Structures are given as structure tokens and as C-alpha cells.
Amino acid sequence: MSDALRWESQPPRLTLQGELDRETLVAFWDARKKLMSGVTTLDVSGLERVDSSGLALLVHLREEASQQGGSLTIAGITDRLNTLIALYNLQDIIPTDSLANK
16 A cells, blocks of 8 residues: 655645655645645655656646646656656656756
């Protein structure tokens, strides 16, 4: 069973910790509109595990921000998440260069 997904909101930064997978992301999904209000940086450095469902959520959050005329930087991308992003060829959608990781 997955560890819980936890978050800490200090706009403009939202920090995620734990595991972001199909079992843990439902609570975040339900609260995302409120949680993402005023957020321009999503810090994922505290995530121990991200599966394809979690990656899809990150893509969706960036797309939502873009559709609302803003942008969302995903910071703290780990080597494991970077590998998953590359596996799905999403580097253009979720930049993994050094600027996005700070």
C-alpha cells in the first residue's frame, strides 16, 4: 500500500511529499483548484515515488496553469522522475533542465 501524499501550501509554492500515484492522488485531485490558486512553483523534491498516474497529474497541472494564462514551474525533479519524464518523452511539457530543478 502506498504512503500518503502530503502537501504544504505557501503560495506561490506548493510542496508535495510522499508518493504520487493512482492510490494517493485522488485527495489532491479533488482539492487541486483550491490548492493551486496562486501557485507558480510546484516543488516535487519530497516525492519518494511517482507513477504514470502521478506524471499525468503533473502534466495536467501545467496545462491548467497555461490555460489560465499563467505558468507552473515544477521544481526539485529527482533523477527517478526525470527518467519517467524521458521515458514518456515529456521533456517539452515538463522541462527537466537545471533551471526547472531549482
